[in-house]
Amino acid sequence: MQRLERLWYEHAAGPSLLAPLGWLYGALGALRRGAYRTRLLRARRLSRPVVVVGNLTVGGTGKTPLTIYLARELAAAGLRVGIVSRGYGRQGREARAVQADSDWRDVGDEPLLLVRRTGCPTMVAADRVAAARTLIARGAEVILADDGLQHLRLARDCEIVVIDGSRGFGNGRLLPAGPLREPAARLARADLVVVNGEPVHGSLGGAVLPADALRMQLAAQSAVRLDGRGRACELGAFRGRRVHAVAGIGNPRRFFGELAARGIEVIEHPFPDHHPFTARELAFGDELPVLMTEKDAVKCAAFANARLWYVPVSAVFSDADALRLRAGLLGRLRGAPGG
Secondary structure: OOOHHHHHOOOOOOOOOOOOOOHHHHHHHHHHHHHHOOOOOOOOOOOOEEEEOOOEOOEEEEHHHHHHHHHHHHHOOOHHHHHHHHOOOOOOOEEEOOOOOOHHHHOOHHHHHHHHHHOOEEEEEOOOHHHHHHHHHOOOEEEEEEOOOOOEOOOEEEEEEEEEOOOOOOOOOOOOOOOEEOOHHHHHOOEEEEEEOOOOOOOHOOOEEEEEEEEEEEEEEEEEEEEOOOOOEEHHHHHHOOEEEEEEEOOOOHHHHHHHHOOEEEEEEEEEOOOOOOHHHHOOOOOOEEEEHHHHEEEEEEEEOOOEEOOEEEEOHHHHHEEEEEEEEHHHOOOOOOO
């Protein structure tokens, strides 16, 4: 999968044996969206507003940090927030309430991170409509659907699309010829578009991005020992030192680049997104520190030791974009049923 993603994101669209499959994927997706638009298939509208956070591409774009940011903003506005997620990679398909001490194998790594960072009631389920209704019955006043853009059965009152500025839309092709789940033109129907990092990828040139797209940065300030002993330390404490950097996320290079920009000498160890780590995979035969993402850390707690550290990141907006995001989000919710 990693090799395929490199082809999608690092090479311009040229002749491809997978192109016909991409056309077929696009046609089937268009038929499905048309069925919901004409009500041959029925989207389920809930009694409380629903905010969907998603992306158009395969791989990480920064959805989870943005979902954490939105949950905190909505809570600060006095709303009781519930979060629903599919729980990618978890065991079983039954609906589960996520607790801070849940096993990541049962609920997924990202939902566990969401509940630990926000404290919001969170459920994972294949049937996200039923999960959202359960949260509403328990008092949720607004539902955040993490990675729910293509889950059309759940009607939404606000759609937020996140784009990785460094990878954009890759070669611009639909799966499996490229990374796109939907055509880039889908951006025109989103309520808010958020670009994670500077939009430097060539696929984001011209008029692809809406003029009012918001800019988000992922800020990392500290490192925390995975075994919970001692205080967090500033990332600057690792400046000039060699470390092993481990990342099982959608875009490992973003994490490695963040560490290198802090003057840290990085030995890169990329893994597939949602990778289930073992202790042996993090034993590199030396005593160098190992820095990993917070999402990876939730899967490594069972074999934590003094060498293992994780680096939390937070979504950051300029003051102007933070105000625009808050106003746009709350404006959509006020006009929604039950808002």
